[in-house]
Amino acid sequence: MLEEFEIIDMHVHTYPNSKIGLQAMQGTGVSGMTGTIEELLQNMGNIISKAIQVNMTPVREMADAALKKLPKNLTPAENKEEEKKIIEKMTGRNIRRNDWTCDMADKHEQLIAYVSLDPLCGSAMITELLDKVKNRNVKGIKLHPGNGRFFPYDKRMWPVYEKAIELKLPIITHSGAFFTPDNIQYTQPKHFTEVLETFDDLTLVLAHLGIGFYEESRALAKKFDNNLYFDCSRAISSGKMWGILKDDQAIELIRDIGVERVMWSSDYPWCNPTKDAQKVASLNFTNEEKNMLFADNAKNILKI
Ligand SMILES: [Zn+2]
Numbered sequence: 001m002l003e004e005f006e007i008i009d010m011h012v013h014t015y016p017n018s019k020i021g022l023q024a025m026q027g028t029g030v031s032g033m034t035g036t037i038e039e040l041l042q043n044m045g046n047i048i049s050k051a052i053q054v055n056m057t058p059v060r061e062m063a064d065a066a067l068k069k070l071p072k073n074l075t076p077a078e079n080k081e082e083e084k085k086i087i088e089k090m091t092g093r094n095i096r097r098n099d100w101t102c103d104m105a106d107k108h109e110q111l112i113a114y115v116s117l118d119p120l121c122g123s124a125m126i127t128e129l130l131d132k133v134k135n136r137n138v139k140g141i142k143l144h145p146g147n148g149r150f151f152p153y154d155k156r157m158w159p160v161y162e163k164a165i166e167l168k169l170p171i172i173t174h175s176g177a178f179f180t181p182d183n184i185q186y187t188q189p190k191h192f193t194e195v196l197e198t199f200d201d202l203t204l205v206l207a208h209l210g211i212g213f214y215e216e217s218r219a220l221a222k223k224f225d226n227n228l229y230f231d232c233s234r235a236i237s238s239g240k241m242w243g244i245l246k247d248d249q250a251i252e253l254i255r256d257i258g259v260e261r262v263m264w265s266s267d268y269p270w271c272n273p274t275k276d277a278q279k280v281a282s283l284n285f286t287n288e289e290k291n292m293l294f295a296d297n298a299k300n301i302l303k304i
Contacts, residue, residue: 001281002047002274006295008302009051009273011172011207011233011265014040014104014111021269030239033269037104037111043273044110049295051273052112052265052302054142054172054207055101057094059118060149063087091121095128102136112302114140114172118148119156126159133167139302140170145186146178152186153194161199170203170301172231176211177243189216196224203227203301205263209235211243214253221257229301230257232293233267236283238275247283254293259285263301264293 014037015021021035033039044051066086074082098115105113115132117125132138141164145152152173164171175187189210196204209230210217221228234241236250245253254262264280266273280293 002277004287005281005290007048007264007277008295008298009044009048009266009268009277010205010231010263010298011054012040012051012268012273013055013270014053014101015269016100025270029270030241031269031272031275033272035269037108040268040273041108041110043268045274048110048273048277050110050112050298050304051268052114052139052172052298053101053104054114054116054140055097056116056142056144056147057090057097057118058147059090059094059120060147062093063090063120066090087120087122091124091128094118094121098128098132098138099136102132102138105137112139114138114142116142116144117160118144119150119154120148122156123159126163129160129163129167133169138169139304140172143171143173145191146174146183149183149186152192157195158198161195161202164203165199165201168203168303170205170229172205172207174208175206175217176208176213176235184212188213189220192220193223196220196228200226203229205229205231205301207231207265208233208267209245209253209257209262211235214245214249218253218256221261225258229261229263229297231263231265232280233265233271233276236264236276236280237266237271238279239271241270251283251285254285255289259289259292260297262293263297 015035018034101113105111115138175189235245266276
């Protein structure tokens with residue numbers, strides 16, 4: 001059934017080996033997948049032609065863990081110095097992870113790289129973005145306000161939004177529920193309002209259709225009909241996860257938002273790409289709508 005479509009997966013995560021992949025999922029993966037390149041490519045087979053790696057580095061989480069380990073008897077000045085060193089170290093890790101993602105895209109023509117940025121890195125975010133655009137073939141920017149514990153309207157992010165417009169790069173961001181309950185507040189779709197009001201020309205993709213906050217996504221889509229898009233990973237899935245839409249709800253919501261603004265994706269390895277593509281193919285969309293969801297909208301955004 002899938003053979004008749006061109007299929008692009010707008011949202012996957014890849015890891016150097018299965019141990020790291022499983023660690024990143026922290027036991028939340030229910031797909032039986034582990035996140036390696038080989039496994040992903042095998043799953044894609046000749047059915048899914050391209051997959052966008054929206055990898056990220058848990059910069060904030062790692063920095064907090066390191067800060068907790070600092071000796072308690074440091075003076076405020078010493079503490080500040082140590083904090084600076086920790087942030088530099090985590091910034092380095094983020095850069096190396098981005099490099100690895102680009103390496104994988106260079107090596108496998110089916111894979112595309114996005115560059116992951118975190119406001120904890122400060123102005124190094126822009127340096128990293130410009131470096132990756134100039135020297136590597138990145139096609140977009142990945143943000144994760146939930147993991148980084150920042151609101152999308154955080155003014156530290158303004159330079160990133162400005163540069164994204166200037167460089168004509170789309171931004172994909174996590175939106176909706178997240179497996180660390182304390183962090184959910186950061187990624188509610190409504191928190192993107194000020195960003196969308198301020199940056200008319202920004203191409204913004206809210207991942208997971210704002211899982212769990214679908215009415216906020218719907219309202220946002222009505223208010224901003226320009227450059228706001230969604231991916232439907234997790235929201236429509238063959239797996240059994242929290243917040244998944246029922247078939248008729250999924251069709252109603254996507255049509256109401258506009259089929260031309262929603263892209264199919266899997267969030268591999270949390271979900272199984274081929275099985276999730278089959279799930280969307282089985283829904284009662286027209287073939288024209290399926291073509292839009294599977295590839296046309298993605299190609300529009302990626303300009304490929
Ligand atoms: Zn994801």
